[in-house]
Amino acid sequence: MGSIYDIFNIGKHGMMAQQKAIQVTAHNLANVNTKGYSRQEVIFEEGMPLNSGPGQSGTGVNAVAIQRKYDSFLEGQLTDSRETLGNLDVQKNAVSKIEDLFYDSSGTGINELLSQFFNSMHDLSANPAGTAERSSIIFRADALSDTINSVYSSLEQVQKDMNSQVRQAVTDINNIASQIASINVEINRAEVNGQNANDFRDMRGRLLNELAEKIDIQYFEDNSGQITVIAGGMATIVEKGNSWALDTKSDPDNYGYYDVVYSPDSNNLLNLTDSISNGRIKGFLTIRDSETGDAMDELDRLAASIASEVNQAHRAGYGLDGSTGTSLFSPSFEVGDVLSQDVGSIRALSTNTGTGNLTITIDDPSALKYNNYDLTFSGGNYTLVNKSTNASSTGVYSDPSSFTFEGLSVTISGSFATGDKYSISAHKNTAKDIRVAIGTSETDKIAAATAATDNRGDNRNSLAIAQLQDELTIDGNSSFGSYYGSIVGRIGVKAQSINNQYAAQEFSSEQLSNMRESVSGVSIDEEMANLMKYQHAYEASARLLSIGDELMQTLLDILR
Amino acid sequence: MRVSNNLLSNTVMGNMQRNLEKLFELQNSASSGKKINKPSDDPAGAAKLINYNSAISKAEQYQRNIGNGAAFLNATETAVSSTQDILMRAKELALYARSETNSAADRNFMAKEVEQLYQQVRQIANSKYDNRYIFAGLSTDVAPYNDAGSYTGTASPYGYFDLEIDAGNTISINMPGYAVYGSATDGTDILAALSDLKTAMESNDSVAIEGAMTELDDGMDQVNNALANIGARLNRLENAKNHFDKLQLDLAKYKSDTEDADITNILSQLALQQTMLEVSRATAAKVLQQSILDFMQ
Numbered sequence: 001m002g003s004i005y006d007i008f009n010i011g012k013h014g015m016m017a018q019q020k021a022i023q024v025t026a027h028n029l030a031n032v033n034t035k036g037y038s039r040q041e042v043i044f045e046e047g048m049p050l051n052s053g054p055g056q057s058g059t060g061v062n063a064v065a066i067q068r069k070y071d072s073f074l075e076g077q078l079t080d081s082r083e084t085l086g087n088l089d090v091q092k093n094a095v096s097k098i099e100d101l102f103y104d105s106s107g108t109g110i111n112e113l114l115s116q117f118f119n120s121m122h123d124l125s126a127n128p129a130g131t132a133e134r135s136s137i138i139f140r141a142d143a144l145s146d147t148i149n150s151v152y153s154s155l156e157q158v159q160k161d162m163n164s165q166v167r168q169a170v171t172d173i174n175n176i177a178s179q180i181a182s183i184n185v186e187i188n189r190a191e192v193n194g195q196n197a198n199d200f201r202d203m204r205g206r207l208l209n210e211l212a213e214k215i216d217i218q219y220f221e222d223n224s225g226q227i228t229v230i231a232g233g234m235a236t237i238v239e240k241g242n243s244w245a246l247d248t249k250s251d252p253d254n255y256g257y258y259d260v261v262y263s264p265d266s267n268n269l270l271n272l273t274d275s276i277s278n279g280r281i282k283g284f285l286t287i288r289d290s291e292t293g294d295a296m297d298e299l300d301r302l303a304a305s306i307a308s309e310v311n312q313a314h315r316a317g318y319g320l321d322g323s324t325g326t327s328l329f330s331p332s333f334e335v336g337d338v339l340s341q342d343v344g345s346i347r348a349l350s351t352n353t354g355t356g357n358l359t360i361t362i363d364d365p366s367a368l369k370y371n372n373y374d375l376t377f378s379g380g381n382y383t384l385v386n387k388s389t390n391a392s393s394t395g396v397y398s399d400p401s402s403f404t405f406e407g408l409s410v411t412i413s414g415s416f417a418t419g420d421k422y423s424i425s426a427h428k429n430t431a432k433d434i435r436v437a438i439g440t441s442e443t444d445k446i447a448a449a450t451a452a453t454d455n456r457g458d459n460r461n462s463l464a465i466a467q468l469q470d471e472l473t474i475d476g477n478s479s480f481g482s483y484y485g486s487i488v489g490r491i492g493v494k495a496q497s498i499n500n501q502y503a504a505q506e507f508s509s510e511q512l513s514n515m516r517e518s519v520s521g522v523s524i525d526e527e528m529a530n531l532m533k534y535q536h537a538y539e540a541s542a543r544l545l546s547i548g549d550e551l552m553q554t555l556l557d558i559l560r
Numbered sequence: 561m562r563v564s565n566n567l568l569s570n571t572v573m574g575n576m577q578r579n580l581e582k583l584f585e586l587q588n589s590a591s592s593g594k595k596i597n598k599p600s601d602d603p604a605g606a607a608k609l610i611n612y613n614s615a616i617s618k619a620e621q622y623q624r625n626i627g628n629g630a631a632f633l634n635a636t637e638t639a640v641s642s643t644q645d646i647l648m649r650a651k652e653l654a655l656y657a658r659s660e661t662n663s664a665a666d667r668n669f670m671a672k673e674v675e676q677l678y679q680q681v682r683q684i685a686n687s688k689y690d691n692r693y694i695f696a697g698l699s700t701d702v703a704p705y706n707d708a709g710s711y712t713g714t715a716s717p718y719g720y721f722d723l724e725i726d727a728g729n730t731i732s733i734n735m736p737g738y739a740v741y742g743s744a745t746d747g748t749d750i751l752a753a754l755s756d757l758k759t760a761m762e763s764n765d766s767v768a769i770e771g772a773m774t775e776l777d778d779g780m781d782q783v784n785n786a787l788a789n790i791g792a793r794l795n796r797l798e799n800a801k802n803h804f805d806k807l808q809l810d811l812a813k814y815k816s817d818t819e820d821a822d823i824t825n826i827l828s829q830l831a832l833q834q835t836m837l838e839v840s841r842a843t844a845a846k847v848l849q850q851s852i853l854d855f856m857q
Binding site: 032033039095096099100102103111112114115116118119122123125126127128129449454455456457458459460463466467469470481482484485486488489490491492493494495496499510513514517518519520521522523524525526528529532 | 564565567574600604606620624692722728852853
């Protein structure tokens with residue numbers, strides 16, 4: 001048999017518990033629109049019963065814990081989906097810029113100007129001595145080379161933007177990592193005392209999502225409630241209360257663009273660039289190193305083919321002033337032209353240790369294929385790999401050696417170390433550098449004729465140049481125009497596939513967010529109903545106190 | 561499934577966003593009139609369009625080449641057919657002069673006319689089109705027949721001037737002088753024939769007149785051949801022109817089929833999309849507005 005005071009106690013605990021529940025409900029309602037918030041719930045438990053006759057009697061309710069509603073499996077899927085979404089979002093925006101550069105439906109694009117240039121050659125053929133026709137050729141050639149230059153420099157700009165974004169992303173990642181580390185400490189401090197650090201955990205979840213959007217991460221929670229975060233496949237950036245910063249480092253073998261590096265201690269420097277597999281930073285790297293790089297290479301190839309083919313034909317002819325051997329475009333791609341390290345036609349790997357000399361000159365312009373090649377040294381041999389066809393040829397190096405391939409003549413002398421490597425591309429940067437080599441006052445040099453004299457009516461050379469338009473000059477299967485069409489097609493396919501992937505990812509990401517909302521999101525209806533429930537319970541408990549008071553009064557009245 | 565407020569509003573917003581995006585695309589197609597606005601809309605189509613655009617530009621150029629060629633050939637034809645008329649007159653005079661009834665004075669008088677005819681032919685052989693000597697072969701800046709009537713233009717077999725009228729298909733649009741009027745080394749030298757006729761008449765030599773007449777006949781055959789040759793080429797140009805007239809229409813149609821949006825279809829889709837957007841807006845307004853609060857006092 002308990003005492004009347006037990007009723008007071010039950011009432012008091014009831015009121016306290018319901019008040020706590022009302023407080024949590026209020027917190028939920030206030031955070032209905034907070035990103036990443038998980039709704040919380042008070043866990044009630046019966047009080048310890050008292051042994052008494054006629055049996056155990058209850059002692060009311062206790063609010064024992066506040067828990068958040070949360071599904072850790074969903075949370076993991078959400079971070080994965082953030083990574084992919086971040087990666088695809090970057091690629092989608094950048095590729096859409098690139099496709100705009102190559103495709104101009106208004107008719108001022110490279111393809112249109114290419115047609116106009118060759119049309120002007122036809123017009124000259126109809127009137128080989130015409131001054132207007134000659135000026136028009138210079139004008140058209142100028143417009144063509146200017147447009148190629150400007151598309152190229154826009155691509156370069158995209159590349160540079162991506163590069164500075166890499167750096168920005170690294171700064172953001174470091175920032176988030178240090179915040180996560182300090183929240184780790186807060187969580188540990190709260191939970192070591194038996195509390196649930198619900199709000200800190202929500203904050204940390206939100207930071208993890210932000211981090212995942214930027215870079216691929218893996219994370220796990222240790223038994224102290226703190227997480228370890230591994231970014232880019234191998235860099236531990238957070239462990240308990242510590243964080244390690246990623247850094248960027250200029251790569252001399254990638255045009256000075258940034259590598260992402262990580263140094264766990266002062267003796268080690270890990271290069272993460274190739275192991276980063278997802279997140280916005282992967283998007284930046286992919287666009288910078290693959291998409292723009294590929295498009296620039298193709299544009300270089302197109303520009304080099306135009307310059308080289310037109311120049312060869314043009315050099316064979318004669319101008320009105322009897323001049324011959326003149327190139328219409330610069331660079332000229334003439335026999336004896338030396339491939340230069342300055343232009344980037346030859347790039348020595350920064351790790352080369354040999355002191356040998358490599359000289360490459362153009363041997364036969366008509367045999368140039370404009371492929372990318374790697375020349376490597378190993379033991380006493382050199383190996384030349386054509387990166388487009390993967391064909392390779394190996395020779396024994398004896399100082400000096402020389403050989404020719406695809407229109408280029410190579411001379412190597414001095415000593416080379418095993419592992420020395422040179423990248424060779426005769427067309428490198430041609431799209432950036434292509435210019436018209438004949439001035440507007442030198443139109444007499446335009447070679448319409450095939451002889452130095454009696455040539456005012458001779459159009460055989462200009463006709464031959466005009467006919468280059470349809471010749472399969474690139475890889476033996478594409479004309480200039482159809483090669484350009486294939487570049488546009490390739491970029492279009494790429495953009496289309498990224499758009500589709502993005503749409504699918506966006507949809508699945510939305511579904512995941514919805515599932516998270518379904519578990520963790522606040523419902524005002526639900527909270528209001530709970531509020532009424534708790535309010536009634538509170539009233540009831542309060543009522544209990546007044547009943548207890550009345551009982552006490554009755555008891556006292558007996559004694560009066 | 562448990563539905564929270566954000567779930568409700570996110571879903572409504574997501575659907576509305578998708579409807580808006582679709583509407584934006586349709587509006588873009590409707591306003592540009594094109595279904596390919598960037599390569600990713602239809603990569604294969606975009607690559608085809610590039611080729612169509614090149615082909616269209618090329619066809620226009622071939623038409624211009626054909627026009628240029630036809631103009632030059634027409635000028636050539638006019639000159640050659642006037643030459644034909646003049647030679648007829650020379651032939652008439654020669655026939656007349658051959659008759660034994662003519663006196664030396666008559667023949668001398670006729671020689672004066674032949675001299676005029678000679679000058680006319682030389683003038684025509686030195687005529688210009690677009691400031692170029694038509695019959696000079698490739699030396700279009702120098703009159704092909706000098707004061708002595710000798711041919712100074714590009715020598716046989718050269719001097720033909722070609723234009724491309726279809727991919728890999730060229731046509732000569734001129735006749736070098738030696739092929740029409742002959743030269744000292746090629747064919748019948750018509751100016752020499754006229755000069756011989758004049759001399760024969762002046763010297764009252766009927767045998768020489770007979771000889772000059774034979775020369776003149778050969779010369780006329782040569783001019784007739786040249787005319788037939790020019791006519792055949794003009795005919796070829798005409799055929800090529802008809803071909804490109806049709807090709808240009810075809811190309812424009814292919815291009816339009818690939819590039820242009822089906823406006824009727826777009827507009828009906830647009831109307832449908834607008835309705836859907838209205839529905840999602842109305843739903844949003846209804847659903848998001850209400851909560852249990854509306855029913856609690």
